[in-house]
Amino acid sequence: LPWHGKSLPPAGWHLDEEEYKLTTSFYVEFIIEFCRALDLEKPVVMGESMGGNICLELALRHENEFSALIALEGCDHSPGWHIDPLHHPHIHGGEAVATAVFGLMAPDSPDEYRWETWWYYAQGGPGIFKGDLYYYSVDSDYRDRVHKISGKVPIYFLTGEYDFACTPTMTQRTAEKVKNSECIIFGGGHFPTSEDPDKFKDVVTPVLKKIVQNDPKRRANNARDLGGHGGGSQGSGSRKDDRPSGRRVIDL
Numbered sequence: 524l525p526w527h528g529k530s531l532p533p534a535g536w537h538l539d540e541e542e543y544k545l546t547t548s549f550y551v552e553f554i555i556e557f558c559r560a561l562d563l564e565k566p567v568v569m570g571e572s573m574g575g576n577i578c579l580e581l582a583l584r585h586e587n588e589f590s591a592l593i594a595l596e597g598c599d600h601s602p603g604w605h606i607d608p609l610h611h612p613h614i615h616g617g618e619a620v621a622t623a624v625f626g627l628m629a630p631d632s633p634d635e636y637r638w639e640t641w642w643y644y645a646q647g648g649p650g651i652f653k654g655d656l657y658y659y660s661v662d663s664d665y666r667d668r669v670h671k672i673s674g675k676v677p678i679y680f681l682t683g684e685y686d687f688a689c690t691p692t693m694t695q696r697t698a699e700k701v702k703n704s705e706c707i708i709f710g711g712g713h714f715p716t717s718e719d720p721d722k723f724k725d726v727v728t729p730v731l732k733k734i735v736q737n738d739p740k741r742r743a744n745n746a747r748d749l750g751g752h753g754g755g756s757q758g759s760g761s762r763k764d765d766r767p768s769g770r771r772v773i774d775l
Contacts, residue, residue: 543654569593609653621645627713674702683711
């Protein structure tokens with residue numbers, strides 16, 4: 524997303540008079556356009572925290588675009604996180620943000636990974652975490668909408684038992700209202716991919732295998748991919764023919 528990681532803000536951002544707020548509309552449109560730019564055919568989307576919540580919106584608005592959705596630490600509503608102290612001139616934003624999320628991790632996750640996760644969050648741009656939480660706590664209330672998800676695309680909910688932003692109860696409550704969904708509660712926290720990647724691999728691998736097994740086309744592609752990468756074209760168009768073989772260049 525723009526503003527995140529090494530992605531710069533949009534041009535002219537310094538002229539904006541309004542503070543940054545991530546909205547449902549922009550978030551969904553960005554994901555859809557990103558997938559289309561990469562020529563992805565019915566990909567599997569996995570998101571964590573706010574990325575878990577957006578899976579519900581994708582299921583509601585773009586069920587034909589995906590083979591499956593994996594919502595990590597996702598639920599239909601997680602209020603109370605969009606607060607002013609996360610971006611305040613008297614408070615060190617990076618430390619406040621990172622320390623706020625530190626407690627969401629499981630106490631038995633390796634210290635090395637927990638502090639790496641702290642460091643990631645400490646490096647966010649001013650006000651970005653608060654702006655993301657506008658989507659997470661304000662603009663993503665699905666309590667009266669999740670029952671409208673048709674079930675055409677399977678959704679897998681995975682939540683750590685130590686997560687108090689999206690508790691196991693909140694996830695289970697959501698999954699009960701979503702057709703064609705599965706709920707898995709495991710021994711982890713809010714950031715399973717970064718706080719304990721080895722444990723998370725054990726949790727998510729059976730889900731990925733189930734997705735492949737239930738999708739004949741994906742199952743065939745998976746078998747072909749395991750046979751090697753030589754010779755075949757992986758996308759449409761001829762522009763890739765004269766590009767360096769060591770990397771893929773995306774025209775946005």
